[in-house]
Amino acid sequence: MSDREILRQASDNSDDWSxxxxAAWGRLADQAHGRESVPALLAEVERLRAERSELNQMIRSSNLAAVTARAERDRFRSAWQSARFRAEARGEGILREAKNRDFWQEEAHRLGAELAARPSVSPQVWLLMQGEDHEGGNVLGVYATRAASRGGFIAAARRLHFEIDGAEEREGGSLHLHAGCDWLSLTPHAMTTAEAIEAGEDNLPF
Incomplete structure (x- = not known):
C-alpha cells in the first residue's frame, strides 16, 4: 500500500495515527518540501508527541481533573498543527533561506580572510616632551589621544621661559614649539609590545 493510500485511510484525528x-506522512512531507528542514520539523513533532505522552501519563498517575487534561491535549494539538502548517507553507522558502545562509557564510569567510590578511597596526600614544636645544628632553606626559593632550600641551607652552619664536604642525599631527633655546613637542609613538621588547625592537624616542 502506498503512503498516500495509508493517509487516505487514516483517521481525521492525528492522535489516533499509528x-x-x-512514517507515511513523514516520507510524503520529505518528498514535498526537501530534506533540509523537514527532518527538524519532524523532530519537533516527535518531541511534542513525547511531551504529550509524558504529560498524559502524569495526568493519569496523578488523577488530575479531566478538564485539565483536555486543555493540555488541545495545547499540544495546536503546537502540532502549527508545526505541520510551517512544514507545508515553507516549501519554497526553505530552499531560499538555505541559499541565503550559504551566501552569508561565504561572505563571513571572505571578510575573515580579508581581516587576517591585513597588517596589524600597533596602538599609539602621544608623548609630550620638553627640552633644550642639543640637550635632549624629558617626557612631561603620555596621552591616549591627541585631543586628550590639549590641556597639558597648553600648560607646558605657558611655562616656557622664553617667548615662542617658532611653531609647526608636521605630518601625522605632531606639534613643535621653539622658544629661545627651549623646545616643546607633542608626537605620536607606537606602543611597544612585550614581544618586540624581547626582540630588541622598541619605538622609544630616546
Missing part, C-alpha cells in the same frame, strides 16, 4: 501512518 506509527505506520506517521
Amino acid at each position: 506509527d505506520e501512518t506517521w
Whole structure:
C-alpha cells in the first residue's frame, strides 16, 4: 500500500495515527518540501508527541481533573498543527533561506580572510616632551589621544621661559614649539609590545 493510500485511510484525528501512518506522512512531507528542514520539523513533532505522552501519563498517575487534561491535549494539538502548517507553507522558502545562509557564510569567510590578511597596526600614544636645544628632553606626559593632550600641551607652552619664536604642525599631527633655546613637542609613538621588547625592537624616542 502506498503512503498516500495509508493517509487516505487514516483517521481525521492525528492522535489516533499509528506509527505506520506517521512514517507515511513523514516520507510524503520529505518528498514535498526537501530534506533540509523537514527532518527538524519532524523532530519537533516527535518531541511534542513525547511531551504529550509524558504529560498524559502524569495526568493519569496523578488523577488530575479531566478538564485539565483536555486543555493540555488541545495545547499540544495546536503546537502540532502549527508545526505541520510551517512544514507545508515553507516549501519554497526553505530552499531560499538555505541559499541565503550559504551566501552569508561565504561572505563571513571572505571578510575573515580579508581581516587576517591585513597588517596589524600597533596602538599609539602621544608623548609630550620638553627640552633644550642639543640637550635632549624629558617626557612631561603620555596621552591616549591627541585631543586628550590639549590641556597639558597648553600648560607646558605657558611655562616656557622664553617667548615662542617658532611653531609647526608636521605630518601625522605632531606639534613643535621653539622658544629661545627651549623646545616643546607633542608626537605620536607606537606602543611597544612585550614581544618586540624581547626582540630588541622598541619605538622609544630616546
